[in-house]
Amino acid sequence: MPKQTKTYIKILEAALPLFAAFGYKGVAMRDIANTVGITAAALYNHFPNKEALYFKALEYAFDAQVAGLAETLAQTQTPRQRLTAFIGFWVETFGSDVILRALLQREMTDADETRLRLLAQHVFQPVYVEIEGFIQSLSARHDSLMLFTSIAGLVMYHFETAPMRKLLPGYHPDQDEHATIIEHVVSLLAQGLNIS
Amino acid sequence: MPKQTKTYIKILEAALPLFAAFGYKGVAMRDIANTVGITAAALYNHFPNKEALYFKALEYAFDAQVAGLAETLAQTQTPRQRLTAFIGFWVETFGSDVILRALLQREMTDADETRLRLLAQHVFQPVYVEIEGFIQSLSARHDSLMLFTSIAGLVMYHFETAPMRKLLPGYHPDQDEHATIIEHVVSLLAQGLNIS
DNA sequence: GTCTATATACCGATAGAC
DNA sequence: GTCTATCGGTATATAGAC
Numbered sequence: 001m002p003k004q005t006k007t008y009i010k011i012l013e014a015a016l017p018l019f020a021a022f023g024y025k026g027v028a029m030r031d032i033a034n035t036v037g038i039t040a041a042a043l044y045n046h047f048p049n050k051e052a053l054y055f056k057a058l059e060y061a062f063d064a065q066v067a068g069l070a071e072t073l074a075q076t077q078t079p080r081q082r083l084t085a086f087i088g089f090w091v092e093t094f095g096s097d098v099i100l101r102a103l104l105q106r107e108m109t110d111a112d113e114t115r116l117r118l119l120a121q122h123v124f125q126p127v128y129v130e131i132e133g134f135i136q137s138l139s140a141r142h143d144s145l146m147l148f149t150s151i152a153g154l155v156m157y158h159f160e161t162a163p164m165r166k167l168l169p170g171y172h173p174d175q176d177e178h179a180t181i182i183e184h185v186v187s188l189l190a191q192g193l194n195i196s
Numbered sequence: 197m198p199k200q201t202k203t204y205i206k207i208l209e210a211a212l213p214l215f216a217a218f219g220y221k222g223v224a225m226r227d228i229a230n231t232v233g234i235t236a237a238a239l240y241n242h243f244p245n246k247e248a249l250y251f252k253a254l255e256y257a258f259d260a261q262v263a264g265l266a267e268t269l270a271q272t273q274t275p276r277q278r279l280t281a282f283i284g285f286w287v288e289t290f291g292s293d294v295i296l297r298a299l300l301q302r303e304m305t306d307a308d309e310t311r312l313r314l315l316a317q318h319v320f321q322p323v324y325v326e327i328e329g330f331i332q333s334l335s336a337r338h339d340s341l342m343l344f345t346s347i348a349g350l351v352m353y354h355f356e357t358a359p360m361r362k363l364l365p366g367y368h369p370d371q372d373e374h375a376t377i378i379e380h381v382v383s384l385l386a387q388g389l390n391i392s
Numbered sequence: 393g394t395c396t397a398t399a400t401a402c403c404g405a406t407a408g409a410c
Numbered sequence: 411g412t413c414t415a416t417c418g419g420t421a422t423a424t425a426g427a428c
Contacts (some may be wrong), residue, residue, distance in 0.1 A: 007411085023306075025221040028403060041406080042412050050404065079391045105305040109298065110219075111359045120363035128364055139389045145366040146380050149357055150350050157349020158342070163307045167316035168324055170341040184342050192388030193335045195275045203393085224421065237424080238394050246422070 008046050010036050015057045020102035024054055024110075058115065061103055062122040065093060070130050082134065084186050090155040091178050091185075101159055154185050204242050206232050208256045211249060216298035220250055220306075254311065257299055258318035261289060266326050278330065280382050286351040287374050287381075297355055350381050 014035040018027045029050055033040040047053040069089050076082045094101045107119050128135075128148055135144045135151075142150075158181050165171050174180050210231040214223045225236040225246055243249040265285050272278045290297045303315050324331075324344055331340045331347075338346075354377050361367055370376050 005411095023219065023221070025219070029405085030403080038411090039413065040404080041414085044405070045411055083389070083391060102305060105301070108356055108360060109301040109305060116360050117363060120360050124357075124360060125364060128366075132366070138391070142380060142384065142389075143366075143368075143371065145361065145364060145368075146354070146371050146376075147384070149354055149361065149371075150381065150384055152357070153349040153351075153353020154346050155349075156353065158345055160304055161320075161345055161348070164304060164312050164316050164320060165341065165345065167313060168321060168341060170324075170328070170339075172339075172341075175339065175342050175345075180342075184338065185346065188338065188343070188346055188385075188388065190388050190391040192384065192386050193279070193338075195279060195334070195386040201393095225423085226421085234393090235395065236422085237396080240423070241393055 005046075007036070007038075011043065011046055011053070012057045012060045015053060016061050016103070017099050019054060019057060020099040020106070023106055029053075055115070055118070058103065058107070058118055059122065061100055062119065065100070065123060066126045066130060069127065073131065073134055079138070080186075080190060083138065083189060084182065086131065086134065087151070087155060087182050087185050087189070090152070091182050094156060095159060095178050095181070101156075105160060151185075151189065154189070155181070158185075201242075203232070203234075207239065207242055207249070208253045211253045212257050212299070213295050215250060215253060216295040216302070219302055225249075251311070251314070254299065254303070254314055255318065257296055258314065261296070261319060262322045262326060265323065269327065269330055275334070276382075276386060279334065279385060280378065282327065282330065283347070283351060283378050283381050283385070286348070287378050290352060291355060291374050291377070297352075301356060347381075347385065350385070351377070354381075 011032065015027070015032045018031055018035065029040040029043055032053070033043055043053065047056065069086075072085050072089065073082055076085045094104075104119070104123065107115055128145075132144060132148075135148050139147060158175075162176055165175070207228065211223070211228045214227055214231065225239055228249070229236040229239055239249065243252065265282075268281050268285065269278055272281050290300075300315070300319065303311055324341075328340055328344075331344055335343060354371075358372055361371070
């Protein structure tokens, strides 16, 4: 079982969009093999079984998603600027990567213990520890992890619900624009609804 | 193919928790049949195929989730009370019904056009049209549908991430309590982070 | 309306030649 | 490292007896 060969990477990159679109059980080893241009049997020279292939594909997709966040936050000055930079990071990271987002959603719903740990360690934990100080500086009145969860949901739900929102009254394509989402979320977070 | 018989309902109620836990492809007709106490072949006296069974099960689960929301909102007086009542509705509805929530998440990720329409028509549209006036009254500065999306995500993400958050630093069981979530979300929505 | 038996198809994984 | 061929298992769905 070799590691990091050309074919090995090609397999991962062929498998990821398939798993993202159809889920673990919705993708056959034959499907992945066909996309790569080899037969299913050849896959077993690179991975012991389907589950291992899936696991390595997840690691490959989830790694190194946090690059440059701390630097971006450090460069900005006012709290409002830092908030905008942070929200912008979320929106750009997950808004532009449909595959990453789909995998994330599927992993959170399936809730397998081992894979949840992978998700926590490679995606949420790095982001969270890197910006925990920033989160705390945002508000002393709110619990840090809850605030982190709220901000994440605030951003992600605009993407998660995008296909369905098109069917609701009041929908407008502008609502899917990154700039629109950033402005809306920052404005809502900064001042809330101004209700006493 | 009969309708609404005792067995018909028993099948739907047996299928729902299975689909919620394991997804469409993760549940075999045999599994549903075993839970009901009949054989797989007998299922085809009630549904033409697996897809139709799944579709009817979704309709059955998603119907009538909005009962009493408008009345609750009308009874309260101050904006803050109405906001709390509304958030409370979301948290109680989806927080207490694990099956409904799992189905909802799965349907949003799978993004099949026909089933998304079912989701929009039976879950989000009824809630949205019923409280659109309320949403607008919350803030003239924010787009109604975007605000609806934000509030929904703000609440739902505390549930969606619950299994994974347990693995993050700073986790505490209190953060999963309904009362804690309601208070956090209402406080965040009402005044935001107070950043100018 | 339920049963047993079965047709048909697909999937994960292995054996062995090249 | 890839191929063809195939095994064993499981899935949906149907046929026909009761």
